[in-house]
Amino acid sequence: MATTETPAAPGAQREPNHAWRLFAxxxxxxxxxxxxxxxxxxxHLPPGDMSSSAxxxxxxxxxxxxxxAPVVVAVLLYFVYAIVVWRAKPGDDxxxxxxxxxxxxxxxxxxxxxxxxxxxxxxxxxxxxxxAGAGAGEGPSPIWTLAGKQTTSWAPGTNDMLQVQxxxxxxxxxxxxxxxxxxxxxxxMLPVGxxxxxxxTSLDVIHSFWAYQLGVKADANPGVDNxxxxxxxxxxxxxxxxxxxxxxxxxxxxxxxxxxxxxxxxSWASGVQAKEQADGVLAALPAYTLxxxxxxxxQLGKNIPAIDGITGAxxxxxxxxNPVTP
Amino acid sequence: MAxxxxxxxxxxxxxxxxxxxxxxxxxxxxxxTGLIGAVIGYFFGHWLGNFLGGDYARSSLSDANDVAxxxxxxxxxxxWVAGLGVFNDxxxxxxxxxxPEEGRLIGKEDPGLGKYFRYxxxxxxxxxxxxxGMIAYFLTGGLFAMAIRTELLSPSYHLIxxxxxxxxxxxxxxxxxxxxxxxxxxxxxxxxxxxxxxxxRVAFPRLEALGFWLTPAAYVILLSAVLFGGFxxxxxGYEPLALQAxxxxxxxFFAFGLMGISMILAGFNMIVTIINYRAPGMRWSRLPMFVxxxxxxxxxxxxxxxxxxxxxxxxxxxxTFQTSFFTNQLGGSSFLYEDLFWFFGHPEVYILALPGxxxxxxxxxxxxxxxxFGYKIAAAGMLGVGILSFFVWQHHLFDSGINPDMRxxxxxxxxxxxxxxxxxxxxxxxxFWKARIRFSxxxxxxxxxxxNFFIGGISGVFLSDVPADTTEHGSFFVMAHFHYTIxxxxxxxxxxxxxxWLPKMTGIxxxxxxxxxxxxxxFIFFNSTFLPLFALGLMGMPRRVFEYARxxxxxxxxxxxxxxxxxxxxxxxxxxxxxxxxxxREPEVGNPWRSRSLEWQLSTPPPPENFKxxxxxxxxxxDYGVKDALPVxxxxxxxxxxxxxxAPAGAGEG
Numbered sequence: 002m003a004t005t006e007t008p009a010a011p012g013a014q015r016e017p018n019h020a021w022r023l024f025a026x027x028x029x030x031x032x033x034x035x036x037x038x039x040x041x042x043x044x045h046l047p048p049g050d051m052s053s054s055a056x057x058x059x060x061x062x063x064x065x066x067x068x069x070a071p072v073v074v075a076v077l078l079y080f081v082y083a084i085v086v087w088r089a090k091p092g093d094d095x096x097x098x099x100x101x102x103x104x105x106x107x108x109x110x111x112x113x114x115x116x117x118x119x120x121x122x123x124x125x126x127x128x129x130x131x132x133a134g135a136g137a138g139e140g141p142s143p144i145w146t147l148a149g150k151q152t153t154s155w156a157p158g159t160n161d162m163l164q165v166q167x168x169x170x171x172x173x174x175x176x177x178x179x180x181x182x183x184x185x186x187x188x189x190m191l192p193v194g195x196x197x198x199x200x201x202t203s204l205d206v207i208h209s210f211w212a213y214q215l216g217v218k219a220d221a222n223p224g225v226d227n228x229x230x231x232x233x234x235x236x237x238x239x240x241x242x243x244x245x246x247x248x249x250x251x252x253x254x255x256x257x258x259x260x261x262x263x264x265x266x267x268s269w270a271s272g273v274q275a276k277e278q279a280d281g282v283l284a285a286l287p288a289y290t291l292x293x294x295x296x297x298x299x300q301l302g303k304n305i306p307a308i309d310g311i312t313g314a315x316x317x318x319x320x321x322x323n324p325v326t327p
Numbered sequence: 328m329a330x331x332x333x334x335x336x337x338x339x340x341x342x343x344x345x346x347x348x349x350x351x352x353x354x355x356x357x358x359x360t361g362l363i364g365a366v367i368g369y370f371f372g373h374w375l376g377n378f379l380g381g382d383y384a385r386s387s388l389s390d391a392n393d394v395a396x397x398x399x400x401x402x403x404x405x406x407w408v409a410g411l412g413v414f415n416d417x418x419x420x421x422x423x424x425x426x427p428e429e430g431r432l433i434g435k436e437d438p439g440l441g442k443y444f445r446y447x448x449x450x451x452x453x454x455x456x457x458x459x460g461m462i463a464y465f466l467t468g469g470l471f472a473m474a475i476r477t478e479l480l481s482p483s484y485h486l487i488x489x490x491x492x493x494x495x496x497x498x499x500x501x502x503x504x505x506x507x508x509x510x511x512x513x514x515x516x517x518x519x520x521x522x523x524x525x526x527x528r529v530a531f532p533r534l535e536a537l538g539f540w541l542t543p544a545a546y547v548i549l550l551s552a553v554l555f556g557g558f559x560x561x562x563x564g565y566e567p568l569a570l571q572a573x574x575x576x577x578x579x580f581f582a583f584g585l586m587g588i589s590m591i592l593a594g595f596n597m598i599v600t601i602i603n604y605r606a607p608g609m610r611w612s613r614l615p616m617f618v619x620x621x622x623x624x625x626x627x628x629x630x631x632x633x634x635x636x637x638x639x640x641x642x643x644x645x646x647t648f649q650t651s652f653f654t655n656q657l658g659g660s661s662f663l664y665e666d667l668f669w670f671f672g673h674p675e676v677y678i679l680a681l682p683g684x685x686x687x688x689x690x691x692x693x694x695x696x697x698x699x700f701g702y703k704i705a706a707a708g709m710l711g712v713g714i715l716s717f718f719v720w721q722h723h724l725f726d727s728g729i730n731p732d733m734r735x736x737x738x739x740x741x742x743x744x745x746x747x748x749x750x751x752x753x754x755x756x757x758x759f760w761k762a763r764i765r766f767s768x769x770x771x772x773x774x775x776x777x778x779n780f781f782i783g784g785i786s787g788v789f790l791s792d793v794p795a796d797t798t799e800h801g802s803f804f805v806m807a808h809f810h811y812t813i814x815x816x817x818x819x820x821x822x823x824x825x826x827x828w829l830p831k832m833t834g835i836x837x838x839x840x841x842x843x844x845x846x847x848x849x850f851i852f853f854n855s856t857f858l859p860l861f862a863l864g865l866m867g868m869p870r871r872v873f874e875y876a877r878x879x880x881x882x883x884x885x886x887x888x889x890x891x892x893x894x895x896x897x898x899x900x901x902x903x904x905x906x907x908x909x910x911x912r913e914p915e916v917g918n919p920w921r922s923r924s925l926e927w928q929l930s931t932p933p934p935p936e937n938f939k940x941x942x943x944x945x946x947x948x949x950d951y952g953v954k955d956a957l958p959v960x961x962x963x964x965x966x967x968x969x970x971x972x973x974a975p976a977g978a979g980e981g
Contacts (some may be wrong), residue, residue, distance in 0.1 A: 048798045048865075055798075057794050062795045065792055076752060080774065083760070084764065087759060087762045089764055089765050095952075096763065097762045098697065100760065101702065106757065107704055110753045114745065115746055125738045125742075129734060129735060129738070129793045132794070136797050138731070140728035207661060219728065220726050220728055225662075240867065244801035245801055246568070247568060248493075249489040252871070
């Protein structure tokens with residue numbers, strides 16, 4: 002178990018009676034709480050186990066809960082005990098014993114809390130560095146990266162890392178796949194079991210790309226390429242929401258994605274690429290870059306509205322005069 | 328230890344009777360002249376803005392001239408404070424006139440109610456002004472919260488449209504975060520700070536009073552955003568959304584900056600007062616814990632809030648004079664705003680939390696009838712929280728892409744804060760050990776504080792861990808977390824302070840039955856409102872949305888109904904407050920809690936100059952249960968013996 006420190010009942014040395022009683026009850030309750038958390042609650046903890054980063058987050062939340070539960074039990078138990086045992090009897094006007102402090106108790110407390118804090122920091126760092134940022138946005142040049150080949154094309158059954166650009170704008174998400182000719186889609190499709198790098202950027206204000214079931218969250222900043230990694234572990238649908246206030250339709254800025262089998266993903270992506278090629282969408286789209294200058298985008302995308310397109314932004318790349326209302 | 332003394336006379340001055348005849352009320356400066364000044368100022372500023380910047384390009388959604396609006400606010404504030412007479416003494420000095428008599432500084436004012444509506448320099452009057460102001464601001468912010476919860480009764484928008492929803496969210500958040508930063512420092516800090524350290528006055532009474540009178544201006548300006556359709560940025564005001572927003576954003580920046588100035592003024596005054604105006608014998612080791620908390624908070628305000636004022640100013644000039652501090656493609660950076668805002672924003676969180684620690688420490692000792700356990704630990708805890716709060720701001724930006732390789736460091740500093748915060752719990756728990764606990768209403772609120780703040784703190788550990796935070800960041804989990812620390816911590820401590828200190832401030836005690844009903848309803852419905860929000864956040868509901876997944880509707884409805892009942896609980900308090908103060912007026916003049924603390928040794932309400940003579944502090948404030956404990960102070964020390972007979976060696980008279 003992560004924490005073995007006593008609840009540091011003050012004055013424990015002088016009053017073995019209270020202290021031992023508290024300790025015994027605490028031990029039983031804390032153990033029970035931890036067992037329930039680990040064996041009953043953990044499989045149901047958010048965000049689930051749909052991707053590698055989600056699995057790590059679920060594990061982290063469970064470990065933190067197991068660490069925290071004994072502390073919660075200790076403090077609440079102590080207060081309840083104190084309220085019941087040491088309340089003033091009616092008509093009792095006397096004062097309590099003047100205890101100004103207890104060096105041993107204070108030292109135990111400080112050492113105990115410091116040990117928990119150090120454990121949390123070390124654990125958190127390992128869990129951040131190990132799984133390549135654990136699904137969080139890591140800025141333009143991540144130092145903790147996911148294993149995978151950086152290639153210009155992508156094929157199933159390899160270790161190619163799929164590059165997906167996530168473009169936030171008021172108030173919609175658009176996804177571009179540079180390994181498929183820079184084609185764009187309004188729904189996020191991913192292959193299962195293969196590493197994915199999200200390049201999150203924005204065309205106007207700050208958004209935050211939150212693929213809830215995948216355990217990925219990265220702010221979409223204008224002019225910044227914010228990279229996040231994950232590996233989907235199961236096929237199925239997931240939700241994408243904006244989790245940074247971005248204007249009046251922030252609440253409606255969500256859409257859905259799908260994790261497919263690698264071959265199904267490849268046929269979907271090639272199909273979209275071929276259709277956009279045929280429709281002229283690819284030619285009209287701004288060239289794929291990691292960031293886009295919002296003042297240039299309207300000129301670049303000006304041909305798109307003419308195409309009865311399949312683009313997520315309905316052709317309106319960045320026009321504050323034409324906000325996309327869902 | 329010369330610092331323990333103060334250069335103040337033990338004898339009251341004999342300056343003679345007041346010589347200046349008072350003008351009739353409608354000619355002397357007060358709220359009415361302030362209002363006139365504000366209106367004149369606004370129209371002048373608006374005209375000036377149109378004159379200067381009428382042809383400036385406007386921010387994209389603004390349909391008004393932002394220059395005119397900002398200058399209108401600016402001159403309205405100048406007119407308001409000038410009308411209140413803030414500058415009168417200053418200009419008087421410049422013109423060589425003698426300053427008004429000393430009596431004004433130490434509360435020798437007329438006994439009527441008029442002094443509460445003027446620029447009064449007595450810290451006790453300012454404290455009462457703050458008390459009523461803060462209750463009004465808190466109720467306003469609370470009403471906005473009711474509107475938010477009404478909208479969230481249904482998973483799609485049904486009552487107020489998205490624009491109005493964001494307006495309500497922004498007004499609620501900003502009102503609470505900026506105005507409530509003074510909710511304890513204002514009423515109780517200003518009122519009891521000098522009383523607790525044995526001083527007749529504060530160091531800078533004019534700054535202190537100005538600090539209060541800026542708050543109604545900030546309040547009105549913030550509310551004026553409603554006239555422009557509000558602001559879409561919430562209380563954080565992120566760029567470049569703020570640049571794109573309609574004119575309500577000007578009100579947000581201006582009001583927040585103005586409130587920042589008020590906080591800086593209050594902080595300076597408090598620091599200097601606590602350092603320099605302690606009575607002889609009031610050593611640092613005898614300082615009541617509440618004063619320690621005020622001291623720490625004041626340092627946070629003086630050091631952190633200027634960053635906010637700067638950020639607000641830069642936001643305003645970006646919107647009005649077309650600078651580009653925060654515009655990425657013109658050489659600015661939206662990261663800069665996030666950094667500046669949270670460099671203020673995290674100390675701000677502790678500006679909100681620490682006063683609660685102070686109030687609770689006072690209350691717990693009195694109602695446990697025991698000395699505070701580990702006095703030094705408590706003081707160290709407050710200072711530790713205060714210092715560490717400057718090193719954690721990046722945890723608000725874990726997913727932002729700013730400096731991601733520094734995240735382990737900020738994870739560590741964030742978790743380190745739980746050590747000094749834990750001290751506060753150690754002190755509380757140690758004081759409860761074998762105590763004689765009395766469950767008076769202040770004590771009930773203190774107990775609830777420990778419970779609520781604990782949940783807030785434990786949930787903070789989940790947020791400090793970057794991988795776990797990736798799911799929780801920006802979700803209702805965060806929202807529940809900081810409502811547990813601020814509403815469950817600060818506001819519960821505020822009510823604890825009201826029930827504890829109102830008899831001292833006014834000589835009237837609140838009805839006890841209604842008080843207990845208020846406590847129990849507030850405690851139960853607070854928890855039933857905010858505990859489910861943790862679950863909602865973990866289940867994927869982001870903050871500040873009016874639409875959410877349909878499967879979360881039941882839980883949201885539960886929360887909304889609880890929130891309405893919580894509002895009803897605050898209403899019970901309001902009824903109790905109004906009825907007790909206006910109609911029932913049950914007197915309470917003694918020392919009902921049998922507190923040792925210095926303020927309770929005075930008559931109720933405290934005399935105008937606080938202490939007839941500067942008291943000599945003889946003992947600490949928490950010596951409960953000590954046989955033959957000295958009284959906390961000699962309130963009437965014989966002249967000439969200060970420093971030799973009473974005070975410890977070295978604490979000579981100044």
